[in-house]
Structure formats: C-alpha cells, structure tokens
Amino acid sequence: MLNANAQAASAVEVESGSSRFIRACLRQPVDRTPVWFLRQAGRYMPEYMAVRKHHSLLDICRTPEIAAEVTITAAERLGVDAAIIFADLLLPFTPMGLDFEFVAGEGPQVHTPVRSLEQVEALRTDRADELGYVARAIEKVSAHFAGPRADGDTLGIIGFCGAPFTLASYMIEGGSSRNYIDTKKMMYSGGRAWPLLMEKLITVLVAFATQQVEAGADVIQIFDSWAGALSVTDYREYCLPATTELVQRVRALGVPVIYFGVDTASMLPAMRETGADVLGLDWRIPLSEGWKAVGPGCGVQGNLDPITLFAPQDVLKARVDEVLREAAGRSGHIFNLGHGIVPGTPVENVIEVVKWVKEFAL
Numbered sequence: 001m002l003n004a005n006a007q008a009a010s011a012v013e014v015e016s017g018s019s020r021f022i023r024a025c026l027r028q029p030v031d032r033t034p035v036w037f038l039r040q041a042g043r044y045m046p047e048y049m050a051v052r053k054h055h056s057l058l059d060i061c062r063t064p065e066i067a068a069e070v071t072i073t074a075a076e077r078l079g080v081d082a083a084i085i086f087a088d089l090l091l092p093f094t095p096m097g098l099d100f101e102f103v104a105g106e107g108p109q110v111h112t113p114v115r116s117l118e119q120v121e122a123l124r125t126d127r128a129d130e131l132g133y134v135a136r137a138i139e140k141v142s143a144h145f146a147g148p149r150a151d152g153d154t155l156g157i158i159g160f161c162g163a164p165f166t167l168a169s170y171m172i173e174g175g176s177s178r179n180y181i182d183t184k185k186m187m188y189s190g191g192r193a194w195p196l197l198m199e200k201l202i203t204v205l206v207a208f209a210t211q212q213v214e215a216g217a218d219v220i221q222i223f224d225s226w227a228g229a230l231s232v233t234d235y236r237e238y239c240l241p242a243t244t245e246l247v248q249r250v251r252a253l254g255v256p257v258i259y260f261g262v263d264t265a266s267m268l269p270a271m272r273e274t275g276a277d278v279l280g281l282d283w284r285i286p287l288s289e290g291w292k293a294v295g296p297g298c299g300v301q302g303n304l305d306p307i308t309l310f311a312p313q314d315v316l317k318a319r320v321d322e323v324l325r326e327a328a329g330r331s332g333h334i335f336n337l338g339h340g341i342v343p344g345t346p347v348e349n350v351i352e353v354v355k356w357v358k359e360f361a362l
Contacts, residue, residue: 021081021156022218025256025277027299027332033324034081034156035357037350038260038306039340041074041086045347048074057102061087062133068140075145075155077347079354082156082219083141085212087134089162089223090170092204095127098171106175113174115182117193125200128207134159135215142216156219159212163224163259164201164246165239171197180229187238198242206249213253220250221258222276228263236270247274258301262339268293283308283338287326299332304353306337309345313352320353324360 018026021034042048048070051060060066067086075083090108093100100110114120138159145155162170169183170176177183186194209220224243227235247257259271260280271279272294281290281302291300308319320335327333335357341350 019081019154019156019218021334022256024332024334025219025258025299027277027297029331033327033333033335033357033360035335035354036075036080036082036084036156036158037078037341038084038337039342040078040080040084040350041070042341043343044341044345044350045074045077047077057088061091064133064136064140067134067137068144071137071141072144078351079358081153082158083145084158084160084221085134085138085141085217087137087160089160089167089225091131091134092128092161092167092201092208093171095130096123096125096200096204098123100170108170108175110171110174113182114171114197115186117191117196120193120197120200123197123200125203128204128211131208132211134208135211138212138215138217157217158219158221158258159209159215159217160221160223161205161208161212163222163227163239163261164198164205164242165230165235166224166226167201167205168194168197169226169229177226177229180226184234187234194238202242202246202249205246209250210253213250213255217255219256219258220253221260221280222247222250224259224261224264224271227261227267227271230267232267232270235267240270240273244274247276251275251277258334260301265290265293269295272298278332278334280336281338287323287333288328291327291330299334300327301334301336303336303338306339306341306345309337309341309349309353311349313349316349316353317356320356321360324357 020030024030024034070086071083090100100108103109142157148154169180172183172186250257256277258278258280259274259276262282265285278299278301279294281300283303283305287303304319304323308316
C-alpha cells in the first residue's frame with residue numbers, strides 16, 4: 001500500500017486554462033458552480049431508449065462509436081459542464097475471467113460467484129487491454145468536445161471505475177445483495193482470499209483508469225456503490241487500505257479523483273482519508289453537514305435527491321437552491337444528484353436544474 005509520503009507526492013496540479021469543472025475538483029475559484037448528473041445518459045432520455053431498441057447495454061458499452069454517441073447526446077442536450085463516459089462498473093470482470101450478464105428486471109448476474117481462495121487465484125490481471133473499447137470511446141468524446149464552448153469554457157470528460165469493495169461484492173454475491181453475507185464472510189475469514197482479491201482488483205482498475213486518462217479523461221470517478229453496507233470499523237479495516245491505494249495510484253496519473261458512495265454519511269471522515277480530491281455526497285445528509293464531516297482541503301459533489309426531479313418545478317427549484325445555499329459559494333462544490341437519474345425522470349426538469357444552477361447567485 002502507498003505510504004503518506006507517496007500520497008503527498010502524487011498531488012494533482014491545476015493547469016492554466018482548465019475547465020471550471022476541473023478547477024472545482026481541485027478547489028480552485030470558479031465563476032459559477034459546475035453541474036453534471038450521475039447517469040445523465042440513460043433510460044429517462046428518449047434518444048437513449050431509441051438506441052436501446054437495437055443494442056443491449058453491453059453492446060453499447062463495448063462499441064466505442066455508440067458509447068460516444070450516447071455520452072455526447074446527453075451532455076449536449078442537458079447543457080452540463082462534464083460528460084461521463086457511458087460504461088458499466090462490471091466491465092473489468094470479463095478480462096478477469098468472470099462472465100456476467102444483465103437480466104431484465106434483476107440487474108447484473110455473475111454466472112459463477114467467487115467464494116473460495118482457488119477462485120480468487122484463478123482471476124486474471126493481465127488482460128486489461130481488452131477494455132480498450134472504453135478508451136476509444138473517450139477519445140471520440142474528447143475529440144468532439146475539444147476547444148471552448150459558447151461560454152468560453154471547455155467541457156470536462158469523466159472516466160470511471162468501481163471501487164474494490166463494490167466490485168468484490170458483485171463478484172462474491174453474484175449480483176446485488178441486501179445483506180452481503182458471503183462478502184462479509186470472506187472479509188471476516190482472516191484468510192488470503194480477501195486481500196488477494198483486493199490486490200487483483202487494484203491491478204486491473206489502475207490499468208483501466210490509465211487507459212481512460214491516456215485517452216483524454218480529465219477526471220476519474222470511483223464508485224463505491226455498496227460501501228454503505230459496512231460499519232465504519234469494517235470499512236476502515238477491510239476496505240480503506242485498498243481504496244486508498246487505488247485513489248492515490250489514479251491521482252498519480254495527473255488527474256483529480258472523485259470518490260462516491262451511497263448511504264455513507266457516517267463514513268465521510270474515513271473516506272476522506274483516501275486522499276480523493278472530491279467526495280460525492282448522497283441526499284441523506286445536508287450538504288453543509290457533509291462538508292463539515294469531510295473537513296477542509298477536499299471538495300464535495302452533490303447532493304440533490306434524484307427523485308426530487310419528479311417534483312413540481314417550484315418544489316424542485318427550492319431544493320436546488322437549498323443545496324447551493326448549503327455550499328455557500330465555497331470553492332470545491334460540484335452540483336450533482338445524490339445518486340443516479342432514474343427511469344421516467346422528466347427530461348425537461350433535468351434541463352431546468354442545469355439552468356437554475358448556472359443562474360444561481362448568493
């Protein structure tokens with residue numbers, strides 16, 4: 001694992017001419033709060049559903065031209081300050097030798113869950129180059145958005161990967177879980193399986209992130225979707241060291257890192273120890289309280305409840321203003337949701353939120 005000196009040496013420097021999104025990630029002054037949305041390209045958009053009539057989710061992810069088209073369409077229609085590449089957290093499973101599929105109404109399903117040391121030992125770490133289709137999609141998005149927009153700013157390009165715990169939980173449980181029994185059994189066993197699994201995931205994820213940065217990603221977001229299933233003690237003992245190593249090795253590539261988890265309000269001080277530049281907040285904690293828990297020297301992203309996007313516009317605007325007032329104009333705030341946009345969300349409401357964020361003044 002990286003020591004404190006190595007972490008300090010991998011600091012990210014802001015470059016002259018960087019977009020307001022990147023400057024906000026690094027807590028630099030911006031003229032207004034940048035805004036983008038988790039799952040901003042997805043099943044709530046008619047343009048995306050038209051593509052899905054002809055292609056599966058994995059087909060879109062693995063076809064650079066289509067993944068780039070979906071990414072670009074969403075960013076342009078919404079008018080956001082960053083585009084996140086259309087991909088899926090579980091894509092690294094395939095080159096590691098673990099087959100999975102998306103089952104309608106059930107989500108991702110791993111055909112043979114990993115529950116023994118022998119299965120962990122069999123996982124491959126030498127085929128990350130097979131994920132190059134994501135990098136090729138990023139190249140296309142980066143080329144499309146090269147140069148300043150009408151407002152003189154450049155669009156940020158976000159690559160991403162899953163965090164070690166979240167990917168391990170999918171591998172072990174075989175899909176989503178309520179209690180994560182098998183995952184925690186492996187964690188608690190004290191054997192070689194859990195640390196070896198963490199080590200292998202870090203190897204593949206660093207290679208995957210490197211491809212994305214080399215292709216033009218300005219920022220990498222690390223999703224720890226299921227970390228909220230852990231106690232703070234278990235997070236610190238079984239997940240924090242591996243996540244810290246991943247964060248710091250990605251930062252050493254020269255890009256900021258956003259680290260996001262769901263239902264993690266109690267873990268924010270521990271998550272801050274990863275050294276991520278920005279922590280994503282879900283909607284369960286007021287933004288000002290979350291930022292206080294994170295402490296100085298770190299940005300925050302969030303944190304509107306995504307279901308508020310279904311509310312009448314007067315209610316929605318009041319909630320948007322509340323988040324922005326909680327941020328109080330401090331450097332390092334990126335407006336976003338507390339989780340992803342859900343199917344059925346009115347597109348016009350998402351567009352209005354972008355407009356309100358851009359117009360907001362304290």
